[in-house]
Amino acid sequence: MTGKTRELYKLQSAGNFTSSTGDLLDHNCPLSIHHPFNKPLTEIELGHYLAGLIEGDGHFNKSTDRLEIIFHEKDVFLAKYLRTRIKFGSIYKVKNKKAYKLSIGSQQGIERIFNLCNGKFVCNHKIKQFNKNRYSFAFLPATNKVVLTNSWLSGFIEADGCIGIHLAKSKTHTLGVSVRLLVRAIQKNKLVLTLIRDAFKKHNPCKVSKVKKTGLHTLSFTNRANSLKAIVRYLDNFPLRGSKALHFYYLRKAFLLMEQKEHLNLEGLQKIKRLKSRSEQVFK
Template sequence: MTIIYNKAEMLGFYIAGLFEGDGHIVMPTVFNNHNPRWHITFRIKNKPLAQKLLSKIGYGFIRYKTKHNACVLTVSQVKGLKVLINMINGKFRTPKINQLYLLIDWLNKHHGTQIKKLPTYLGHLSKDAWLAGFIDADGSFGIRYTKKAPGIKQKVSCRFRLEQRMVDAKTNQSYSSVLTLIADYLVVRLNTRTQKSTKRTYYIIEMSSRASIIVLINYLNHYGLLSAKLLDYLDWRKAAQHIIHKTNYTQQGLAEISVLKNNMNTGRSNFNWDHLNDF
């Protein structure tokens, strides 16, 4: 699944999607001469992925935020910023493209480059690795297994969820168009959810139908995830195969699904990063 990232173009699409989910660029103010700083934030368990991407970019460093259980891949050297732009320019799909444009403007003005600001990419989601990066940033996989009890119906389902803010914080531009594209591709409706603690409203994509599961599996089997989320996906896929083949309510199916559910997400204690050796 991950060998496809040996192709520079596909790795660029993946990084673009990952950045548009969990990245940002800090531009210098008019009162200082600091370089722009390009950041992607990772949970600390995904440090091996941050290190791998750092090696692929060839410039930058990783900063650790121990209080937040996170690390940040940062690139600020001009040579590194040029490498990144070459990798991701023309592959953005969200309003965060405006941050990229500001970075390109800065390089063109201060370092004599003539980088062209390529437009938002309009290719179909199934044809590149952008969505894999976006899912690694903001997607989640879960298994629901409700055991039969008096007054409670037995229920088994595989769920996927993708959540994103409604508007870009810096430009106030809507994420509606790209989230609608993702929802349509996964054969579901785009909904909204209001977070009780912050009162903020987010776009949310949730799916559990057999048709949607098949679409997502076909995509991720080709454009693999790279974060620790891959391990959750692989367990989720095993459970989903029972749903696809209608064996999820057999004794063997229920037993396997129960084990898979208990070892996913917060239940996972062991992490295997062999997939990063493929590219």
């Protein structure tokens, strides 16, 4: 077991996590300096998480009647965990890519996904794919709403999110360096990002932008826009399960340092630089 795997295993272990969704976006309640341990997913939360994961990076292949979910090669352990929980499926290495694929094709497997995720999809796109299956499972309509009281968004970020600590030269900062913390979701489908934005709109507005070169849409939570605290609180309550959990762990520590203004002194800035370096090693 490598050092990174051990550290991630600690984050995955069940523990005394008692944080309540009731105070999820209560900015008067300070963030704990301790990173909460992950609780095991209940069957209901597994369904929400899977729905988010599938809407982010899943596909129902009509020609083979198989559900396929893609994982980065560093997340093969997550694919194995989900296969164990689902109780169906096979895992394959994707040729010429740093990726693995969880593929579920049996009638019992598709029925299991149906029972877990039915009524939990946010948009209609995946539902239309699923409803063309030869087993006559018909999913309920999309909710057309993202809520912050279940694990759908953590599954979606697991698939289509990126988390990073960015440093840049700055003439306006005393130490000559600005710090930017970022949680970003990227998608072709603007609607799903708009629904995520609307879930946070009341508390911390953020904006959906289009990248002209790629045609993709992005939704960013940053410390500069003061929207980061809300997504940190959400992910404390509904944690990531794959390698991105480590990215979030380092970002959260950097965020707490910035909350205390420690990034404005040399010692604090050096701590953030070390966190950035560790975060960048996760996928190497």
